[in-house]
Amino acid sequence: MVFTRLRELEDIFSANRDGTDLDRVNQNSGSGPVKVRPELIELLSRALEYAEKSSACFEPTIGPLVKLWGIGTDNAHVPGKEEIQKALDLIDYREVEINRKDLTVFLKKPGMALDLGAIAKGYAADDLKNLLEREAVERGIIDLGGNIFAIGEKKTEKSFWDSLKARIRGSTGSEEGYWRIGIQDPREGRGNYIGIMKVKNKTVVTSGIYERFFEEDGKHYHHIFSAKDGYPVDNGIVSITIVADSSTDADALSTAAFTLGWEKGCEIISTIEGAGGIFVFDDMTVRLTGGLEKDFTLTAMEFRVID
Numbered sequence: 001m002v003f004t005r006l007r008e009l010e011d012i013f014s015a016n017r018d019g020t021d022l023d024r025v026n027q028n029s030g031s032g033p034v035k036v037r038p039e040l041i042e043l044l045s046r047a048l049e050y051a052e053k054s055s056a057c058f059e060p061t062i063g064p065l066v067k068l069w070g071i072g073t074d075n076a077h078v079p080g081k082e083e084i085q086k087a088l089d090l091i092d093y094r095e096v097e098i099n100r101k102d103l104t105v106f107l108k109k110p111g112m113a114l115d116l117g118a119i120a121k122g123y124a125a126d127d128l129k130n131l132l133e134r135e136a137v138e139r140g141i142i143d144l145g146g147n148i149f150a151i152g153e154k155k156t157e158k159s160f161w162d163s164l165k166a167r168i169r170g171s172t173g174s175e176e177g178y179w180r181i182g183i184q185d186p187r188e189g190r191g192n193y194i195g196i197m198k199v200k201n202k203t204v205v206t207s208g209i210y211e212r213f214f215e216e217d218g219k220h221y222h223h224i225f226s227a228k229d230g231y232p233v234d235n236g237i238v239s240i241t242i243v244a245d246s247s248t249d250a251d252a253l254s255t256a257a258f259t260l261g262w263e264k265g266c267e268i269i270s271t272i273e274g275a276g277g278i279f280v281f282d283d284m285t286v287r288l289t290g291g292l293e294k295d296f297t298l299t300a301m302e303f304r305v306i307d
Contacts, residue, residue, distance in 0.1 A: 063113025122251025
């Protein structure tokens, strides 16, 4: 059931497979509107809202730039300045036309291309969470790789002796029911954490420079691009984790805040009620917003949390 639905969503949103709804829209850029399924209309509408809210720091029409750099493929390379400028000329979320009545999407400029990789996994996580709730699933973890949704409260089994020791220590039971989510150490591979975030009925989404990258002439190039200059964002941030009620929001926020930087990133996170962020910087400092301090525990002592 869950995997069937994931395949359905991939058939709609994937920019890397022929014949998906998104691919057909891209193939017909500049030619005319394309009939798509309602899910793409919904997701693209949310993406355009974030593009407007972030002054295009979140940019769903970044497809030409993503394809040009080829990060995550065998063709990854640093493009020339003229190539980058040609790609930038095709990037403009205001040139996307949605017709909700006819369920069509039209990219007005030939060569434009949507890439919803910065929000589609979040939408999928929300969709799967709703599906599981309709099936009366009370608790569980959805893990889409960098996108976690902790459903309900974690069931904890305590022995008589554990309960007795807790009472003797005067424990309030504040840890009960929380899911403990590791926050990726951006210097290391998966499974290595800088800290633990405890959550209930929340999504935890991380974007970072370690996810997809390549190195050329000793320089690290990652997959989070600026639609302003066409290069990977370089502002001292190495990862951002968003904790929120909606994974769609958290996914978009993680990219938007990463691109905006610390101060403006905090501002856009604050526009979503109940959302908070964990910013990790290249100087090994960590800063938290949205009241996450009470539920976050730093475990990697090389890092330090600052105000």
